[in-house]
Amino acid sequence: MAERLGAVASAALHREQPLPALRVTEGATDACAVLVRLFTLGRSVPVAALAAALPTLGVDGAVALGLVVVGAALPDAGPTARTRGASAGGADAEDDRWAPPGDEVLATCDLRPYGDDAHDWWVASDLSELAVGGPLRHDHVLGIGGASTTLASWTVRRPVGRALDLGTGCGVQALHLTAHAQTIVATDISRRALAYAAFNLALAAHDAHGAGPTTDLRSGDLLEPVAQERFSLVVSNPPFVITPRGQGLPLYEYRDGGRAGDTLVRALVRQVGSVLEPGGVAQFLGNWEVPAGRSWREVWAEWLEEQARDGVALDAWVVQRESQDPAEYAELWARDGGAQPGSDAHSRMYAAWLDDFGARGVEQVGFGVVTLQRPATDRPVWHALDEVHGPVAAPMGPAVDAGLRARTWLAEHSDDELLDVAWSCAPDVTEERHGRPGAEDPTVIVVRQGGGLGRAVRAGTLLAAYLGVADGELTARVALEAVATVLELNPADVLAEVVPQLRELVADGLLV
Numbered sequence: 001m002a003e004r005l006g007a008v009a010s011a012a013l014h015r016e017q018p019l020p021a022l023r024v025t026e027g028a029t030d031a032c033a034v035l036v037r038l039f040t041l042g043r044s045v046p047v048a049a050l051a052a053a054l055p056t057l058g059v060d061g062a063v064a065l066g067l068v069v070v071g072a073a074l075p076d077a078g079p080t081a082r083t084r085g086a087s088a089g090g091a092d093a094e095d096d097r098w099a100p101p102g103d104e105v106l107a108t109c110d111l112r113p114y115g116d117d118a119h120d121w122w123v124a125s126d127l128s129e130l131a132v133g134g135p136l137r138h139d140h141v142l143g144i145g146g147a148s149t150t151l152a153s154w155t156v157r158r159p160v161g162r163a164l165d166l167g168t169g170c171g172v173q174a175l176h177l178t179a180h181a182q183t184i185v186a187t188d189i190s191r192r193a194l195a196y197a198a199f200n201l202a203l204a205a206h207d208a209h210g211a212g213p214t215t216d217l218r219s220g221d222l223l224e225p226v227a228q229e230r231f232s233l234v235v236s237n238p239p240f241v242i243t244p245r246g247q248g249l250p251l252y253e254y255r256d257g258g259r260a261g262d263t264l265v266r267a268l269v270r271q272v273g274s275v276l277e278p279g280g281v282a283q284f285l286g287n288w289e290v291p292a293g294r295s296w297r298e299v300w301a302e303w304l305e306e307q308a309r310d311g312v313a314l315d316a317w318v319v320q321r322e323s324q325d326p327a328e329y330a331e332l333w334a335r336d337g338g339a340q341p342g343s344d345a346h347s348r349m350y351a352a353w354l355d356d357f358g359a360r361g362v363e364q365v366g367f368g369v370v371t372l373q374r375p376a377t378d379r380p381v382w383h384a385l386d387e388v389h390g391p392v393a394a395p396m397g398p399a400v401d402a403g404l405r406a407r408t409w410l411a412e413h414s415d416d417e418l419l420d421v422a423w424s425c426a427p428d429v430t431e432e433r434h435g436r437p438g439a440e441d442p443t444v445i446v447v448r449q450g451g452g453l454g455r456a457v458r459a460g461t462l463l464a465a466y467l468g469v470a471d472g473e474l475t476a477r478v479a480l481e482a483v484a485t486v487l488e489l490n491p492a493d494v495l496a497e498v499v500p501q502l503r504e505l506v507a508d509g510l511l512v
C-alpha cells in the first residue's frame with residue numbers, strides 16, 4: 001500500500017490526512033488502489049473494479065462476508081453494524097455517508113493487511129475518522145493505531161501456555177499472541193469489538209489452515225471474565241485516556257471505558273496479579289495523573305504499595321515515555337474525537353479537560369509502558385521506574401525480556417555473587433570521550449547503549465577502567481582488584497563504589 005500510494009500520500013495518511021491518497025487513487029483501476037479507496041479511505045468504488053480486485057472472492061463473496069454493500073441500500077451489515085456518526089452526547093446520529101448508486105460498492109468496515117516477521121494477517125475494524133469524515137460512534141471499534149503497535153513492540157514474546165488480551169478491540173494483540181501462545185483468551189466490554197476480533201482471528205486461522213492456538217473470546221469488565229484463572233502473559237492496551245465525566249462529553253469505549261481520571265489503569269495494576277501464575281508477566285500501556293508537588297515516581301510508589309497490600313506483591317518495571325501538562329493533553333484528546341480546533345465543541349471539551357484536571361490538582365499526565373511480573377520464588381520484589389523519552393529498540397520485547405531476567409537475577413543474588421561473574425560489555429555498547437582539544441585525558445566518559453532503552457551512563461575513572469577489560473574473561477572481582485592495584489587504591493573502596501553501578505549496567509543490559 002505504501003509503495004502504491006507513494007511516500008508523500010502514505011506519510012499524510014499516517015497523519016490522518018486522506019487528501020493526497022484520494023488524489024493518487026482517483027480513477028485508478030488497479031487492485032491495490034481500488035481496495036485502499038474502499039477499505040481505508042471509505043469511498044465507494046465501481047462494482048466492476050471491485051470484481052477485478054477480488055477475483056477469487058468476488059463481489060458477492062465480499063457482500064456475503066458483510067465487508068461491503070452494493071448500491072443505494074445500506075443495511076446494518078458487516079462483521080459488525082455499519083459506521084455511523086455519533087453526536088456529542090454519544091447518541092447515534094443518522095449516517096451521513098451518502099448511499100452509492102447501484103453500480104457502486106461501499107465498505108462497511110476498514111480492512112487492511114498487517115503482520116509480524118512471520119505472518120501476514122488481514123484486520124477488519126470500524127472505518128476510521130478520516131473515512132467517516134466526522135465524529136465516531138461511542139462504541140467505535142478501533143483499528144491498529146500507534147498505541148497498538150507500541151504495545152506489540154514491547155511485548156515479551158516467550159513461548160507461553162495461556163495468554164490473555166484484555167480489551168482486545170479488533171484483536172490485534174491476540175493476533176500477535178497466536179505466534180507464541182498455546183491458548184489465548186481475549187476479552188472486551190464491547191460485543192461489537194468481540195465480533196471484529198472473532199472475524200479477524202477466524203481469517204488468521206483460515207490462512208494458517210486451522211493450525212495454531214485455541215482462541216476464546218469473552219465479554220466483560222476488566223478481569224471479571226477470567227476471575228480465578230491463571231495466565232503466563234497478560235497484555236492490554238486498555239482505554240487509558242483520562243476523560244472528564246459528567247460534562248456532556250462523548251464517552252468512547254475504546255478510549256476511556258467510561259471511567260474517571262486514571263482509575264481504570266490503577267485498577268488494572270491492583271488486580272492483575274490475581275490472574276498471573278508464578279513467573280507470569282503482565283504488560284500494558286497507561287496514563288497516570290501526577291498532582292502538583294508530587295513526582296510520577298511517587299505516584300507509582302503509592303500504586304505499587306497499594307498493589308502489594310491487596311494481593312501478591314509484583315515486580316514492576318514502568319517506563320515513562322512522555323509527560324504532558326493538562327493543556328497539551330486536552331489538545332491531543334479533544335481533537336481525537338473529531339471536533340475541529342476553533343469550533344465551539346472543541347473549546348467546550350478543552351475547557352472540560354482543564355476543569356477536570358484542575359479539580360484533582362493534576363499538573364502532569366504521564367504516559368508509558370508497564371511491565372509487572374509475579375515472582376516465581378519467594379523473594380523480595382524489585383521496582384524499576386525509568387524515564388526514557390528518546391527512541392528505543394524496535395521491537396523492544398527482546399530487551400524487556402532480557403531486562404526482566406537480569407533484574408530477577410539481581411534480586412536473587414548478592415553483591416558477592418555479582419562480583420564472581422565474568423561480565424562482558426554488550427556488543428551494542430560504545431564509549432564516548434569528551435575533552436578539551438589537545439588534552440591528554442578526557443573530562444567526561446559516556447558509555448552508550450545502542451539498543452534497549454538507549455541508555456547513556458556517565459562513567460568515572462574506575463567504571464571506565466573496568467568496562468575496558470570486561471570481556472567475559474575475568475570476574476568483576478578480579479578485574480576491579482587489578483584496577484585498584486594499578487591506581488594504588490584500597491580494593492574494598494573500589495568495590496564499594498563500583499558495585500551499585502554494575503547492578504544498574506546489568507539491569508539495563510549494558511553488561512551481559
Ligand SMILES: C[S@@+](CC[C@H](N)C(=O)[O-])C[C@H]1O[C@@H](n2cnc3c(N)ncnc32)[C@H](O)[C@@H]1O
Nearest residue numbers: 148167168169188189190221222237253254257
Ligand atoms: C484502546 S482499545 C485497544 C484495542 C486493541 N487491543 C489494540 O491494542 O489496539 C481498548 C479496548 O478496551 C475495551 N474496553 C473498554 N472498557 C473496558 C473494560 N472495562 N473491560 C474490558 N475492556 C474494555 C474497548 O472496548 C476497546 O476495545
